[in-house]
Amino acid sequence: MRIILAPMEGLVDAPIRETLTKVGGIDRCVTEFIRVTHGMLPPRIFYKYAPELHNQARTEVGTPVAVQLLGSDPEMMGRHGAKAAELGATQVDINFGCPAKTVNKHKGGCVLMREPDLMYEITAAVRRAVPTDVLVTAKMRLGYDDRSMGVACAQALEAAGAGEIVIHARSKVDGYKPPAYWEEIARAREAVSCHVIANGEIWTVADYWRCREVSGCADVMIGRGLIARPDLARQIRASQRGESVPDMTWPEVVQLVRHYARALQTRLEDKYVTGRIKQWLNYLRQGYPEAEALWPSARKHREVAPMLACLDQIVAASAAA
Template sequence: MRLILAPMEGVLDHLMRDLLTRLNPFDLCVTEFIRVVDMRLPPRVFYRLCPELYQGCRTPAGTPVRIQLLGQDPDWLAENAAQACRLGAGGIDLNFGCPAKTVNRHRGGAALLGDSEQLYRIARAVRAAVPAGLPVSAKIRLGLEERDSYLENSLALYEGGISELAVHARSKQDGYRPPAYWPLVAEIRAALAIPVVVNGEIWNAAQADQARRESGCQDLMLGRGALALPNLAATIKAGTAALSWAQIRALLLDYSDMEIEGDKGLYYPNRLKQWLSYLKLQYPEAQALFGQVRTLKHTADIRRTLAAL
C-alpha cells in the first residue's frame, strides 16, 4: 500500500509537506498546481512552488515530491513539464480535478473532464516531453455535472501514456460533499493496466480500509483528512494512535517557528487559520482556538495566543 499526500491549493505548501512527512510514512507528495497558460515559465516559479527541487525533489524527511501542472494547452504543458524535469523534478502530475470556478472558467482542472480528446492530447504531449524514466500521473474526478465520464476520461489518459491515475471519487458538481463514490473507482481500476489511486472522504483508518475494499485500489491519496488528523497516514499504515490535543498544540507552535517565505505578516496568519479550519473537524479544542485567532491579522498576536495555550 502506498500513501500519497494530495495537492491542495493554498494550504499544502512546502512547509506543510515538511511537517506532515516528518510525522507520517508517506510514499509521495504532489505540489500545489503550477498554472500553465501560453509560455514557458521561468525556473523561479518552479522553485517557489517546489523548493524541494533544491534537495533532489524530496522533503527534508526524504519523501519524494512530484510537480503538478494545470492548464489546457498540450504544447505549453509539455514545454513546462520538460522545464520542470530539467530542474530536477522526479515526475509530473496533471491536474484535471480542481473544481474551483476561477480555474474552470479558463478550461483548467475539472473543466476538461468534458473533453476526453483533449485529455488524450495533453497526456500524449506531456508523456513525449518527459524523460522515459520519470512518471507522468494525472488526477481526475468522476465527471462534471454527473458521475458519468470517468471510464472514457480514464481510458483517454491511459492511452495518452500516463503512468498512474488518482481518482477523486466525486464529480465536479459534488464538490466535497459526502459521500465519496469509491465503488465507481473499481470500474476504472478494472479497466486500466496502470496503478489507480483512490481519493476522497478518507478521515480515519476504518474509512481507508473501506475505500481500498470498495475501490479495489491498493493506494490511497489523503488530503483534507491529513490536515484534520495530522498523523492520519501513520494511523493507517502503522496503527499509530491519533495525536492528542497537547501534541497538536506542539505542532502548531512548531509550524509557527518555521521560516516562511515572503511577507510573513500576511502569509502565516492565513495559512494557520486554514489549517485550524480542518483541525476543528477532529479536535473540538481547535474550534475554540479558531475563534480566538479568527480576527487576528498579525503573526506576533497569533503566536502569543498559541504560546498561552
C-alpha cells in the first residue's frame, strides 16, 4: 500500500510537503498544478512549484515529488512535460480533476472529462515527450456534469499510456460534499489494467479501510485528511501492521505549524504567510478541539508574530491544565 499526499492548490506547497513528510508515512507527494497555456514557461516557474527538483525531485527526507501540469493543448503539455523531465522530474502528473470554476472556464482540469478523446491526446503527447523512465500519471474525477464518465475517461488515459490514475470519488458537480462514491472508483478500476489510486473523503484510519474495501484500491491519495490530522498516514501504516501509535498531541502540531511558518517566511510576504497558516488551522479544527478554540482569535490576525503568539498561548494553557 502507498499513501500519497494530494496536491491542494494554494495550500500544499513545498514547505508543507517538507513538514508533513517529516512526520512520516507518506510515500509520494504531488505539486500544485503548473498552468500550461500557449507560451513556454521558464525553468524558474518549475522550481517555484517544485523546488524539490534541486534535490532529485525529493523532499528533504527522501519522499518523491511528482510535478503536476494542467492545460488543454496537447503539444504544449508535451513540451512542458519534457521540460519538467529535463529539470529532473521523475514523474509528470496531469490534472484532469480540478473543479475550480476559473480553471474549468479556461478549459483546464475537470471540464476536460467531457472530452475523453482530448484527455487521450494530452496524455499521449506527454507520454511521447518524456523519457520512458519518467512515469506519466493522471488525476481525474468521476465526471464533470455527473458521475457517468469514470470508466470512459480512465480507459482513455490508460490507452494513452498513463501508468497510474488517481480517481477522486466525486464529479465536478459534487464538489467536495460527502459522500465519496468509492464504489464508482471500483467500476473504473475493473475496466482498466493500469494501477488505480483512490482519493476522496479519507479522514480517519477507519475511512481508509472502508475505502480500500469498497474501491478495491490498496493505494490512496489523501489531501484534506492529512492537513486535518498530520499523523494520519503514520496511523494508517500502524493499523496495517496491526499496531497502534499515540495520536500526535496539539503541542506537537503547533510545532509543525511554527516550522511551516518559518519556512514560508523565507518565500512569502507576511500577509500571505498568515493566510496559509489560517488555511491550515481551519482544517485542524476538524481534528483538534484546541484549534477550534483558537480559531476566533487567530482568524483576526494579519501578521505572523501575533498569530504564532496565539498558538503558543493555547499550548501554554494546555500544559497548565
